[in-house]
Amino acid sequence: MRESDRLLIGTAKRGKRLLSVLALCRLFETAAGILLPVMLASVIDTVISRDGMMTPAVLLIILLGLITLAEIGEQIAGAKVNATAAARLRHSVFARVFELGLPGGRRFPVGDVLNRAMDSAAEVSRAGPNLLDMICAPLISLGGLVALALIDWRLVLVFAVGVPVVSMLASRLIRRVTVLTGRYQEAQGELASRFVEAVGGARTIRAAGTLDREVTRVLTPLSRLHEAGLEFWETQRRAGWYLSLLAPTLQVGVLVIAGIGVVDGRVSAGELLAAQLYLGYALRLLSQVGILAELGRIRGSAERVQEIFDEPLPPGGDRPLPPGPGVLELRGITAIVDGRTVLDDVHLTIPAGSEVAIVGASGTGKTTLALIAGAVLPPQSGKILLDGTDLATVSRDETRRAISVAFERPCMLGDTVGEMIGFGDDYVADTAVELAARASHAAGFIARLPSGYGTPLAGLRLSGGESQRLGLARSVCRGARVVVLDDALSSVDTATESEITAAMHEALRGVTRIVVAHRMRTAAGADLVAWLDEGRVRAFGAHHELLADPAYQALFGAQPVGVS
Template sequence: EVLAASRYAALATGVGVLVGRLAALSRARAGTARLAEVLAEPASAYGARELPSGPGRLELRGVTARRGGRTVLDGVDLTVPGGTTLAVVGRSGTGKSLLAEVAGRLADPDAGEVLLDGVPLRDLTHDALRRAVSYAFERPALFGATVEDALAFGLDRPPAHRVREAARTARADAFVRRLPRGYDTPLADAPRSGGESQRLGLARAFAHDGRLLILDDALSSLDTVTERQISRSLLTPGGPTRLLVAHRAATAAAADTVAWLDGGRLRAVGPHAELWREEEYRAVFGDAEAVTK
């Protein structure tokens, strides 16, 4: 009976190894198919113009964008004065993230145009565009051998003191210093939560000097206290123009202006305190939100 049990155990182990390899093969096939979709996308074409000096005035003129045969953004006209903060709010599926993509030319609209300081984004060189626009995402992809490399990743590497200043602004410095080798810790050996990854993504965006900063739901995994601390530092007057995709009323309230998207169109643009008077606007944030300023 002992011999039989040992044989059955060995057989089960072999089956388990086989199942694991089949699962790995299945993941590899799925990854290859996804990679083929990415490679099939046409490469973006860039212009030859450089940006003139300016405060970072962002303009969307008649922007229409479609995805999967559906019009997600429909004739959006929007102006964000240089150095100000615009919060983009709306229910799920109203085109907030797509607007953020179009604003920094991670995607091109099907109609209309986007301008930065009077220059259409399509006319800019690749380097001029990417130096001018910084992004932070809900789930940032971090690249580099070490934590510092990940925060300094970009066309131009910022100095070490700038990286650490950005980490402090993003409230990431404290937990980075607790890592075995601090900023020199290999990225693969730096365990982190979703909120800590978001803070590293924010620090990377803050470390680069641009004139347009776009945060696509980049504060969603942070606790309320940390979000307020970062918002307070981020939304001070001056600095780059900021476009935030916001899901919390507190974030929208801290912005200079709110753009309320509804069904792919601009329902209203104005201060959060004024829009809050409308019941449908309050419903965007859900019943759990009690912030009125």
């Protein structure tokens, strides 16, 4: 069994109580539907014979009422089954994406994830009701065939002529629709990803005057989307056309045989009407083609969702992290990004409580090294040890508590400014949030906000420097052993950077700090400097010692030498 099929079964099982209610309603409708023509035939025959028609009529009315109630229950239960299954599956998809971390973000762009989580998950959530349709439709068809045989066995022979044709069409349809659904949703995901990228870079597009070219780029997958959609409906239309020829032919044949039976006295007038209704039930076997087409769409969607679950998780164990001062070791770290070796056999030991600046020319792997040190990006090979413990054996929750990262563009998570600073799995006291805001020099502009720390993030417009200071505050208040600052002060001026750096030194006293540095001032203020060159550590030492190398000085251009 394919993993995507296991996903379908697992999704259906998640709402098994509601699915059980839906199944009971469907099965009752099936059984009542098979009884309905018999009772209708009984009423007609008693009317013709004028012999005790009241009882069959009352039973018919009761049966119709019960069928109506079952249909109402089916509609309510069906809607709840779909909504519940979709919500739970989407929760699992987003949880998996977050567990995948940065590698998952590179493998599945934002627009593609949204397409899989919204459209594909919605299709997969219909797996349970679709499977019930596949069970109930053959049951009522089988009941119709049995009833036709009881009325006159010759009627079944007429119907049997069309069964091989239906089987052949169904087999072809489900295979073709599964393939086309995958192609359609793949193009849809690519289109969504390009659109999200364009929206994110709207200002750049406008400034560069490349709107027309960007529109062309975003809409490039549209032709593939159109072709897949057109071929899908053409496949279903062709199958429906064949069936539309087959169904009337079978109906005429059954009516002719039943009519002859009435003339010969084998079939009553009521049974003639019942035979027509039972033929309709038997012909529901043909509706399996539509159900199978939907199953093909569902399976194609399940394959798209399953790709996210098939992506391997970053290494992580379940061991707790022993206490320690914060010594971070990188042993034999190699990182490959987009097919290019960014870091090659990097060895680095960062003493506890020290501040280490990472410097190097553009493209030498500074950010990649910071992300690996911050346990955000797993390396292709090598080990990351914190206080002698290999982080690959430690639970991810423990690692996240021990290492905090502040990014160049922090995400505004939470409902309010205060929640954004204290955002995380563990509770952070308001006093810790305020202390962190003061350390990052965010307290001043927060005090000017309408509701201070309680100001909603929705609709709040912040400058790049203000956003970075909130991100710094969030990293400070976590109480981590190691704090990684990935270009986290790039949007503030040099004077503000000096003030924030001094305050951060005080707030993070005793905490191991790793800083991606582009300014000489930042490197000069660090205890040690790791100089990266072509993916390797060219030198590791104090800033004033490295200044003796002209190539090191050239990294900073005409920036002034020394510490502020």
